[in-house]
Amino acid sequence: MPKKKIVILPKTKRILTEMGENIKLARLRRKLSAEQVAERANISRPTLSAIEKGSPTVSMGAYLMVLQVLGLEKDLGLLAKDDELGRKLQDAEISTAKRAPKR
Numbered sequence: 001m002p003k004k005k006i007v008i009l010p011k012t013k014r015i016l017t018e019m020g021e022n023i024k025l026a027r028l029r030r031k032l033s034a035e036q037v038a039e040r041a042n043i044s045r046p047t048l049s050a051i052e053k054g055s056p057t058v059s060m061g062a063y064l065m066v067l068q069v070l071g072l073e074k075d076l077g078l079l080a081k082d083d084e085l086g087r088k089l090q091d092a093e094i095s096t097a098k099r100a101p102k103r
Contacts, residue, residue, distance in 0.1 A: 008056050020054030023063075026070045027052075041065035 008016070027037050038048040043062050050058050051066055067073045 006056055013054070013056070016054035016056055018054070020052045023066060023070070024052040026072060030070060032070075037066060037069050040069045 027034070034045060034048050034052075038045045041048070041062070043051075043065060047058060047062055048066065051063055064073060064076060067076055
């Protein structure tokens, strides 16, 4: 069975590229070599390079391991934390009872 090709929209690619650049900058600010981070994250050097380029084919786990080495793993927990649109949609579907419940 042939593998399905991942289609990445340009906006999504820009987000991934920016995230990779941010990870690389965080590594450089900490004065860690790519080899050190790759070894501590238990990934290969080419995988770290792909992460720093924002590759969509690298697993989420590998991204998380690198963030953990850099002390930034809590940043991942902030994703979708404030889901403003989702809350509005949820609130819009809340139905109110026509009368008070019986005791």
